[in-house]
Amino acid sequence: MIKTAPKFALILLASLALSACSAGADLASTPAIAATPKPVEVKIIGLNDFHGNIEPIRRPLRFTDDAGQQQQVYAAGAAYLTTAVETYRAKTEHSLTIAAGDLIGGSPLASSIFLDEPAIGAMNRLGLDFNAVGNHEFDRGWKELRRIQEGGCEKHTLRAPCAVENPYPGAEFTFLAANVIMPDGTSLFPGYGMKRFGEGDRAVSVGIIGLTLKDTPTLVTPSGVAGLDFTDEADAINGLIPALEEAGADAIVVTIHQGLTTQAGYNDKSCGGIDGPLLDILARLDPRIDVVISGHTHRAYICQYSAIDPARDFLVTSAGYGGSMLTDITLMIDPASGEVTAKSADNIIIQSVGTDREGNIAAPNPAFPQFAANADVAAYVEMYVAASRDAATRPVGKISGEARDPGPPTEETALGNLIADAQLFATRAAGAQIALMNNSGIRTSLIPAADGTISYGDIYTVQPFGNTLITKSFTGAQLLALLEQQFDDEGLVQTFSPSQGFAMVWDMTAPVGARVVEVTLDGDPVDPAGIYRVTMNSFLAAGGDGFTVFTQGTNTVTGPTDLDGMEAYLQTADIIQLPALGRMIAAQ
Structure with missing residues (x-):
């Protein structure tokens, strides 16, 4: 990218100045100057x-x-x-x-x-x-x-x-x-x-x-x-x-x-x-x-x-x-x-x-x-597509309606809650009491066929990352610090999708570090001195999305993949009813 005057233009200016100073110059004999190249389209x-x-x-x-x-x-x-x-x-x-x-x-x-x-x-x-x-x-x-x-x-x-x-x-x-x-x-x-x-x-x-x-x-x-x-x-x-x-x-x-x-x-x-x-x-x-x-x-x-x-x-x-x-x-x-x-x-x-x-x-x-x-x-x-067809079309269960993916990352949805419920179900044997899913990891809506059927391809498209489910122990104080990271100034503000029995009230008008107003598990306030078994996907477990407190957990148990957990949960009933909202509440 050349920002100075092009060489041929400088030569032209010098030539014109010389001609103007030359008495009796024969303009008819002045050599023709080449036309300027047209712009090149790219x-x-x-x-x-x-x-x-x-x-x-x-x-x-x-x-x-x-x-x-x-x-x-x-x-x-x-x-x-x-x-x-x-x-x-x-x-x-x-x-x-x-x-x-x-x-x-x-x-x-x-x-x-x-x-x-x-x-x-x-x-x-x-x-x-x-x-x-x-x-x-x-x-x-x-x-x-x-x-x-x-x-x-x-x-x-x-x-x-x-x-x-x-x-x-x-x-x-x-x-x-x-x-x-x-x-x-x-x-x-x-x-x-x-x-x-x-x-x-x-x-x-x-x-x-x-x-x-x-x-x-x-x-x-x-x-x-x-x-x-x-x-x-x-x-x-x-x-x-x-x-x-x-x-x-x-x-x-x-x-x-x-x-x-x-x-x-x-x-x-x-x-x-x-x-x-x-x-x-x-x-x-x-x-x-x-x-x-x-x-x-x-x-x-x-x-x-x-x-x-x-x-x-x-x-x-x-x-x-x-x-x-x-x-x-x-x-x-x-x-x-x-x-x-x-x-x-x-x-x-x-x-x-x-x-x-x-x-x-x-x-x-x-x-x-x-x-x-x-x-x-x-x-x-x-x-x-042909090579993937058998896996993609295999039925894995039925749900009661369309489960929409989150729009704003702080939006609670039935789909996010469904995923968290499935993760909790799949890790109960590891002592899980709470499962937390990151909304940014939900890639699309889960839309069943007319009879409610969901295929493996459907659940794969929702969670295509191949994560495993990890269960760790946290103190109540660590859990509360983790929940505050949803609303800090480090990266994207997003709420988790939590499993059944968990509820949280949050207030974005409060100062950073004090935006989690209330947290309960099965109706009881989270005790800062207590110990809680929490399940998350392997991306979050490694501190993904900036949730570094997840790395502080102890007594780690690695469970099934997120998709295997979802498939197993979908088979626990003829039709899985989509969860109600009200687990993550913004203060009014």
């Missing part, structure tokens, strides 16, 4: 938070359109996303495709049960160029993530790799991790990459910096990132700008797994109601950046950040969740000056051929284009 396809959704998402995407109307569209699926990416790539000669993390992890069964190898295979076929690591890339640990990048069948998890493709070939695109530092001081993956387009005086280069959020260690099992240092995001980005300019970058794109929330529509450019943790990072970024592709919040937005800070004229984009959208970004680059002269972006909904839970084809929404499936990617996805 298209960037932005993706984020794919989460292994290789199949179309069964529930419709609901959103407000630009006219303020409520819309519903069946969307996503790797084969349809591939066609959409190819469609927008074809609109110009030069393009690249960039993702902002969480390609893998928190995935539906057809991808997750195979360690997300099919999600990577689908992205290889889509033609992804770069992906910034997100927090979920570390769900199975950094060594497994390296295998995902490099390929091979080395086993780092309980589940065996290479079950369908042997050997697994690895990612044909590059993971970027500018702020993930190994013990030897090197980054886990490269911090940046370059893509060059055109030749001669039409040549331009785009530099891409990729990274995850600094708080990743609080969002994954700590043992999976042990020894790694996650540094400040803005410092990591700004520190690489000189290297990119030295390498000749004419445009600089940041792809970061951190995001915003907004009150504006998915394709609104007003930045209306923009908020979220990415704002603090954006305010510190080098103004030479042109585009920030973001993620993590699962929100869709496009913000021209100069509306907030005129000194920082970059676009900030996010394409929602699960491959349900892509962001079509266009840069116009002056190859002579090395400047981006214009930029624009639009979020495009990937309307696919949707089906309901019974397999019936859903009518398309005529307000949005419907993409056809890419045949090669569709066949690849079906290979994995």
Whole structure:
């Protein structure tokens, strides 16, 4: 990115000055000066938070359109996303495709049960160029993530790799991790990459910096990132700008797994109601950046950040969740000056051929284009879906109605309470009295068939992380300190989903450390001097989500997996009634 006057312009100015001072100069004999090259168009396809959704998402995407109307569209699926990416790539000669993390992890069964190898295979076929690591890339640990990048069948998890493709070939695109530092001081993956387009005086280069959020260690099992240092995001980005300019970058794109929330529509450019943790990072970024592709919040937005800070004229984009959208970004680059002269972006909904839970084809929404499936990617996805079908469709029980996943992380839901009840049931033999489930670990709603039947694929999609259930002893004082961590200033504020018999009243207007107003177990107040047996998943047991008090427990007993516990609980009655609410109460 060259900010000084181009050489040919300086020569032109000198020539004109000399001509003006030359008496009797023959203007007709002055050599013609070459025309300034036209700007070069480069298209960037932005993706984020794919989460292994290789199949179309069964529930419709609901959103407000630009006219303020409520819309519903069946969307996503790797084969349809591939066609959409190819469609927008074809609109110009030069393009690249960039993702902002969480390609893998928190995935539906057809991808997750195979360690997300099919999600990577689908992205290889889509033609992804770069992906910034997100927090979920570390769900199975950094060594497994390296295998995902490099390929091979080395086993780092309980589940065996290479079950369908042997050997697994690895990612044909590059993971970027500018702020993930190994013990030897090197980054886990490269911090940046370059893509060059055109030749001669039409040549331009785009530099891409990729990274995850600094708080990743609080969002994954700590043992999976042990020894790694996650540094400040803005410092990591700004520190690489000189290297990119030295390498000749004419445009600089940041792809970061951190995001915003907004009150504006998915394709609104007003930045209306923009908020979220990415704002603090954006305010510190080098103004030479042109585009920030973001993620993590699962929100869709496009913000021209100069509306907030005129000194920082970059676009900030996010394409929602699960491959349900892509962001079509266009840069116009002056190859002579090395400047981006214009930029624009639009979020495009990937309307696919949707089906309901019974397999019936859903009518398309005529307000949005419907993409056809890419045949090669569709066949690849079906290979994995077929391999997972027996497990996915096996009935495991019935429930009395639809169990919705939490919206706000402090929302109590019947689904969260159901999971906690199942975990308590599965660990009674270990002396469990209370089970606590983190709302952020509930990935989707649990929606039964018409007769109430739930499949293994349904419960897997709700909890796809392969956690085991851990039971530990805590003093009442430790338990109360743990409950206060729901509302401290360290990371996300979220309440637990607790098991039957537990009740808590909380007040966010109280000072930090005094927000838990009342806690009872079977109607009796928790005794600070008492001992309580508490069950949690292995992610929480290691201090995940910032709940460090969980690591202080003693007399640890490892139980079944969370899914085995849920399946066993669902079989305790012909139909399991969804639990009532009222276990976690916000003070009025």
